[in-house]
Amino acid sequence: MKALQIPAVLIALIVLAAVPWFGSDVLVQFGINALLLAVLAQGWNIIGGYTGYASFGNSVFYGLGSYGVGIAMVQWELPFAVGLAFGVVLSVAFAILLGIPVLRLKGHYFAIATLALAQVMTAIVSNVKIAGQNIGLVLPPLNNDLLFYELALGLLVVATLTIYWLSRSRFGFGLIAIRENEEGAAVMGVNTTLYKVLAFALSGVFSALAGGIHAYWVTFIDPESAFDISLNVKMIIMAVFGGPGTVFGPIIGALSLSAISEFLSSEITSIAGLFFGVVVVAAVVLMPRGLADMLRRFRTTGWRYFAENIKATRL
Amino acid sequence: MPNTMILKRNTRSLSLLAAAAALLMSAGSAMAKDIVFGASVQLTGPVANTGRYYRDAYELAIDKINAAGGIKVGNEKQKIVLKLYDNQSDVNLSVRQYTQLVSQDKVNFLLGPFASNFALADSAVSEKYRIPMVQGGGASDQIFSRKFKYIFGTLAPASNYFGSTIDMMKGLNPAPKSVALLYADDAFDVSVAEGTRPKLKEAGLNVAMDERYSTNATDFNSLLSQIRSKNIEAVLVAGHETEILNFVRQAKSLAVAPKMYSFTVGVPSEDFRKALGKDADYAFGMTAWLPSADQKDRWFGDAAQFAAAYKAKFNYEPDYHAASGAADVEALAQAIEDAGTTDPAKVRDALAKVKFESLYGTIAFAANGQIDLPQTVIQVQGDQLEAIYGIHGAIKPPKYPMPAWNAR
Numbered sequence: 118m119k120a121l122q123i124p125a126v127l128i129a130l131i132v133l134a135a136v137p138w139f140g141s142d143v144l145v146q147f148g149i150n151a152l153l154l155a156v157l158a159q160g161w162n163i164i165g166g167y168t169g170y171a172s173f174g175n176s177v178f179y180g181l182g183s184y185g186v187g188i189a190m191v192q193w194e195l196p197f198a199v200g201l202a203f204g205v206v207l208s209v210a211f212a213i214l215l216g217i218p219v220l221r222l223k224g225h226y227f228a229i230a231t232l233a234l235a236q237v238m239t240a241i242v243s244n245v246k247i248a249g250q251n252i253g254l255v256l257p258p259l260n261n262d263l264l265f266y267e268l269a270l271g272l273l274v275v276a277t278l279t280i281y282w283l284s285r286s287r288f289g290f291g292l293i294a295i296r297e298n299e300e301g302a303a304v305m306g307v308n309t310t311l312y313k314v315l316a317f318a319l320s321g322v323f324s325a326l327a328g329g330i331h332a333y334w335v336t337f338i339d340p341e342s343a344f345d346i347s348l349n350v351k352m353i354i355m356a357v358f359g360g361p362g363t364v365f366g367p368i369i370g371a372l373s374l375s376a377i378s379e380f381l382s383s384e385i386t387s388i389a390g391l392f393f394g395v396v397v398v399a400a401v402v403l404m405p406r407g408l409a410d411m412l413r414r415f416r417t418t419g420w421r422y423f424a425e426n427i428k429a430t431r432l
Numbered sequence: 433m434p435n436t437m438i439l440k441r442n443t444r445s446l447s448l449l450a451a452a453a454a455l456l457m458s459a460g461s462a463m464a465k466d467i468v469f470g471a472s473v474q475l476t477g478p479v480a481n482t483g484r485y486y487r488d489a490y491e492l493a494i495d496k497i498n499a500a501g502g503i504k505v506g507n508e509k510q511k512i513v514l515k516l517y518d519n520q521s522d523v524n525l526s527v528r529q530y531t532q533l534v535s536q537d538k539v540n541f542l543l544g545p546f547a548s549n550f551a552l553a554d555s556a557v558s559e560k561y562r563i564p565m566v567q568g569g570g571a572s573d574q575i576f577s578r579k580f581k582y583i584f585g586t587l588a589p590a591s592n593y594f595g596s597t598i599d600m601m602k603g604l605n606p607a608p609k610s611v612a613l614l615y616a617d618d619a620f621d622v623s624v625a626e627g628t629r630p631k632l633k634e635a636g637l638n639v640a641m642d643e644r645y646s647t648n649a650t651d652f653n654s655l656l657s658q659i660r661s662k663n664i665e666a667v668l669v670a671g672h673e674t675e676i677l678n679f680v681r682q683a684k685s686l687a688v689a690p691k692m693y694s695f696t697v698g699v700p701s702e703d704f705r706k707a708l709g710k711d712a713d714y715a716f717g718m719t720a721w722l723p724s725a726d727q728k729d730r731w732f733g734d735a736a737q738f739a740a741a742y743k744a745k746f747n748y749e750p751d752y753h754a755a756s757g758a759a760d761v762e763a764l765a766q767a768i769e770d771a772g773t774t775d776p777a778k779v780r781d782a783l784a785k786v787k788f789e790s791l792y793g794t795i796a797f798a799a800n801g802q803i804d805l806p807q808t809v810i811q812v813q814g815d816q817l818e819a820i821y822g823i824h825g826a827i828k829p830p831k832y833p834m835p836a837w838n839a840r
Contacts (some may be wrong), residue, residue, distance in 0.1 A: 147528060255552065337553055
């Protein structure tokens, strides 16, 4: 890490942490949402970016985290922190139990299998009495956006530190080896099953915590919103837009896309969805390795960077 | 480093953006005397089809009140301005937009979004900023069980959908000896069933079947066979339109004809009756609102005139969502006049006490903030849809019992 990087990150962090004191209520609410999305994108980054397994099951972890908090606070009247822990336990158990069979699949088959998980969870939770069945759970309201904002920011910091550690640890290199060539990694002595399940579980921990914070903040969960597959699509788009397999890429992707989406939805209401799609398509064509890669390489290659990417995709 | 620079620039440009937006908006609503109603409604996204009823109803009702000179606040008349956002059917965005409405746009009062899950989340904003919200889009009992003081709802409670039907059943001759209660497994229909069960017991009716089926089910053969083997005489179904279409068609093909059946949705809709043709005959249903000329209204004259004005302006028929939305505007207008001020806390107290006749029915809120609007029992009789049983009792005799399918 270059000498300037640490102070720059620290300053950015202080500015972000101070937002509730100088920003408006709307900005703080936007911040909570964007930061939680950034956590989800970072969570996906572990399994999708580093390990190379395009998981559509991360919204299950998010939902389990939501229900962990919901069930603990509403049905058992336990404190919020216990709920968060309960959600993490649920999602780690889920990651291990289902990760072992599902992570044997590769490529499209893995994506399809995980896609089905979210649908199945919606159906299961709809019939679980303690989870309020289809009606869902209404949590006690807590009007403390400052707390939610700082919690979301803190969680993002922890997730990013974890990924920073990944990017330079034996475990992280093992994951990258699996992404690049799984058979090769196995031959080199990487316990691929163990590594993949651990990556899946780690990814689940952060998604579950984000889900738990969101549940308490929005005060209402039902199966449809908790296991919403479009949320999973969002985290993938954000991670890929920013740069999968990098430390800061998913954060940049999540914050910038959230800001663009927010701006479009308030300025050009009716066609905002279309514009957002165009942004995503353009990003995939022009910078398939994400914003982080573009920023790094743009200085040396200039505008040729985009031309090369277009050529590489053979449009 | 580039990465972190982006982070910083992002937050800064965002706060600039927010500040600019706030400036623009305050310039827009500079006319001092207007009362501003704010709302965030689903204009795009999956539920936009129902969301449009609320936008159109809010606009129509506000235009009508303004055309009559506005609301009388104390000694002067003030006009209403509507500030509307599109929440794209996204709950999180709607919460932010309501926060924006109260904290930056400084609207005086709030009108609601469509759907219970939105109302649940958004009511937390009105409670936090102590700005009354009158919403006509969420019927779930959960919205009103949180002891919030600033949320009022004009959609009839889910638990009372079959209330008037059961009242009618008590007077039927011969009374049905056994009742089946069937309901889909979604939040709304489960609430309907939970409310109906005790009412059936209270009425002394024998509930011989109480079954939940999965939403979007297409096969009702086994339920229908049970109805036949248990000799059920009255069937109450809480579900969705397609399920009910299937239910009636399969009842015909299996020749299952209880003495009566009633459905929570479908019967009032013309499409439903067209799809079933003659087989729709004898089906009972319910509606919280009929565009009848008996339903007098201060601003529109009556419900029929409201429906005509609505159709003329927007080119489609209003349904109870639209009427409920218009009633929200009228309830706020009435409460502001009663309070004689636009002070949110005083208007809130006035809302709690409000009681007036409107195009939607009698508007009065229970202690929890929800209206108690009785459903009018309706029945398909030949080609006609007839109102059978309302607030004041029987309107028209029901066709009962339903004849066997081969005897029609």
